[in-house]
Amino acid sequence: xxxxxxxxxxxxxxxxxxxxxxxxxxxxxxxxxxxxxxxxxxxxxxxxxxxxxxxxxxxxxxxxxxxxxxxxxxxxxxxxxxxxxxxxxxxxxxxxxxxxxxxxxxxxxxxxxxxxxxxxxxxxxxxxxxxxxxxxxxxxxxxxxxxxxxxxxxxxxxxxxxxxxxxx
Amino acid sequence: xxxxxxxxxxxxxxxxxxxxxxxxxxxxxxxxxxxxxxxxxxxxxxxxxxxxxxxxxxxxxxxxxxxxxxxxxxxxxxxxxxxxxxxxxxxxxxxxxxxxxxxxxxxxxxxxxxxxxxxxxxxxxxxxxxxxxxxxxxxxxxxxxxxxxxxxxxxxxxxxxxxxxxxxxxxxxxxxxxxxxxxxxxxxxxxxxxxxxxxxxxxxxxxxxxxxxxxxxxxxxxxxxxxxxxxxxxxxxxxxxxxxxxxxxxxxxxxxxxxxxxxxxxxxxxxxxxxxxxxxxxxxxxxxxxxxxxxxxxxxxxxxxxxxxxxxxxxxxxxxxxxxxxxxxxxxxxxxxxxxxxxxxxxxxxxxxxxxxxxxxxxxxxxxxxxxxxxxxxxxxxxxxx
Numbered sequence: 001x002x003x004x005x006x007x008x009x010x011x012x013x014x015x016x017x018x019x020x021x022x023x024x025x026x027x028x029x030x031x032x033x034x035x036x037x038x039x040x041x042x043x044x045x046x047x048x049x050x051x052x053x054x055x056x057x058x059x060x061x062x063x064x065x066x067x068x069x070x071x072x073x074x075x076x077x078x079x080x081x082x083x084x085x086x087x088x089x090x091x092x093x094x095x096x097x098x099x100x101x102x103x104x105x106x107x108x109x110x111x112x113x114x115x116x117x118x119x120x121x122x123x124x125x126x127x128x129x130x131x132x133x134x135x136x137x138x139x140x141x142x143x144x145x146x147x148x149x150x151x152x153x154x155x156x157x158x159x160x161x162x163x164x165x166x167x168x
Numbered sequence: 169x170x171x172x173x174x175x176x177x178x179x180x181x182x183x184x185x186x187x188x189x190x191x192x193x194x195x196x197x198x199x200x201x202x203x204x205x206x207x208x209x210x211x212x213x214x215x216x217x218x219x220x221x222x223x224x225x226x227x228x229x230x231x232x233x234x235x236x237x238x239x240x241x242x243x244x245x246x247x248x249x250x251x252x253x254x255x256x257x258x259x260x261x262x263x264x265x266x267x268x269x270x271x272x273x274x275x276x277x278x279x280x281x282x283x284x285x286x287x288x289x290x291x292x293x294x295x296x297x298x299x300x301x302x303x304x305x306x307x308x309x310x311x312x313x314x315x316x317x318x319x320x321x322x323x324x325x326x327x328x329x330x331x332x333x334x335x336x337x338x339x340x341x342x343x344x345x346x347x348x349x350x351x352x353x354x355x356x357x358x359x360x361x362x363x364x365x366x367x368x369x370x371x372x373x374x375x376x377x378x379x380x381x382x383x384x385x386x387x388x389x390x391x392x393x394x395x396x397x398x399x400x401x402x403x404x405x406x407x408x409x410x411x412x413x414x415x416x417x418x419x420x421x422x423x424x425x426x427x428x429x430x431x432x433x434x435x436x437x438x439x440x441x442x443x444x445x446x447x448x449x450x451x452x453x454x455x456x457x458x459x460x461x462x463x464x465x466x467x468x469x470x471x472x473x474x475x476x477x478x479x480x481x482x483x484x485x486x487x488x489x490x491x492x493x494x495x496x497x498x499x500x501x502x503x504x505x506x507x508x509x510x511x512x513x514x515x516x517x518x519x520x521x522x523x524x525x526x527x528x529x530x531x532x533x534x535x536x537x538x539x540x541x542x543x544x545x546x547x548x549x550x551x552x553x554x
Contacts, residue, residue: 018537018540018541019541021474021475024474024475025470025471025474027474028205028470028473028474029205029470031204031205031206031207032201032204032205034207035207036204036207036208036209037207037208038207038208038209040209
């Protein structure tokens with residue numbers, strides 16, 4: 001929805017400040033009884049007019065296959081495209097020739113949450129998540145390893161779709 | 169004598185504590201009401217409905233660091249919050265807040281000190297508060313603080329005059345400066361809001377200015393002066409200025425209730441002010457007084473969150489060019505009216521006397537509103553928009 005701009009006419013001649021004052025007082029008084037817009041956060045995480053967008057880009061999540069293994073094939077595209085250089089990937093290969101990540105770490109402090117990793121991923125493995133509560137007690141907890149990325153359960157971002165720019 | 173001393177000490181203790189708790193709750197009320205007016209909820213986390221928020225704030229202020237500006241005058245800098253804090257509490261001493269309370273040892277008048285000079289004492293003490301503000305501004309050695317202090321003193325002097333003038337009318341009617349007598353007079357002949365409406369309006373506006381509340385809070389205009397006179401203050405010393413401001417509000421509200429709205433009088437009945445004193449009467453009149461004071465406190469908050477701040481020249485123009493001539497002219501008219509009713513017709517103050525004056529006031533208020541409503545006063549210095 002575009003932002004509506006309300007254009008007010010300024011008085012060009014003498015105006016009655018007395019009446020303006022009284023109507024202003026009436027207005028503020030009437031607002032006391034109107035419904036409040038405050039969302040009481042920890043208890044209330046969404047209201048009728050505010051929910052987190054499905055395009056929100058938050059901390060990452062690695063999707064897994066049926067066996068619970070990460071879908072990642074260690075192709076190396078995400079560390080390649082990452083503008084913040086926050087993804088550390090060491091590829092490995094098993095006896096059947098399947099590639100998998102030996103080390104997959106994302107430094108969430110370096111991350112700029114652009115979502116390129118999700119866009120570029122051919123296996124739809126790494127995703128940015130619809131999630132924003134990330135408090136930790138120490139800084140090193142913000143380097144998410146593969147196990148932790150797989151264990152995340154929050155919904156993943158749908159990102160912006162150029163063919164459907166307004167998300168309709 | 170012992171009875172007097174003991175009862176006075178108890179009254180001092182109780183009144184002091186009630187005011188301090190009231191001030192604490194008032195800060196919460198201010199924040200919550202302003203939040204409601206802005207469609208928010210306000211602080212509601214600490215305790216039920218946020219009732220313990222003032223305690224949390226107080227605790228925080230005790231724990232914060234006391235800072236001193238390097239070039240500040242240490243003595244005055246420390247003294248200034250006290251100087252503004254003490255008079256704010258002292259003024260309440262002469263305001264009667266309920267009907268006399270009977271005790272087994274005698275009847276206790278419900279006023280801390282029923283001074284014969286009553287109202288004059290209030291005028292004298294309440295203007296002392298500005299010393300605290302001016303000294304705070306000066307001793308901080310900060311140009312913004314100094315400007316805030318200067319503004320406060322100029323504003324205080326300007327509005328003190330019209331405030332004093334508007335209350336002369338009350339004294340004319342009451343024939344006494346003791347506040348208990350002022351209340352007794354109103355119980356007999358109707359509240360002074362009817363017979364002295366315009367005086368109340370002048371008093372109300374001046375009281376807003378005297379307590380440095382919006383729209384007259386020029387001394388701390390944050391857009392221009394950071395925080396004005398208390399820019400350099402932190403922790404409990406800063407808090408003292410706040411407490412002083414809010415206790416001034418309480419006193420001014422109580423004063424408005426006392427001078428114009430019958431004090432602790434319960435309207436439309438003489439049950440409360442005739443016959444023997446009883447505990448029930450004391451409690452009922454205390455509630456009436458509290459309700460009136462509370463209403464004015466709410467109005468204070470209401471006005472603050474509605475009106476924008478005046479520009480400095482507008483403030484001065486309103487004080488000197490509008491309120492002062494208005495108060496003087498009003499005084500002349502009302503004194504003549506009282507003299508005519510009293511000396512020529514031989515009436516004593518009572519309901520007909522009050523209503524007659526009320527009619528005079530009605531005419532005057534209509535005239536003043538008509539005159540103000542033409543918008544010449546405030547827009548006079550506004551540049552014409554092409």
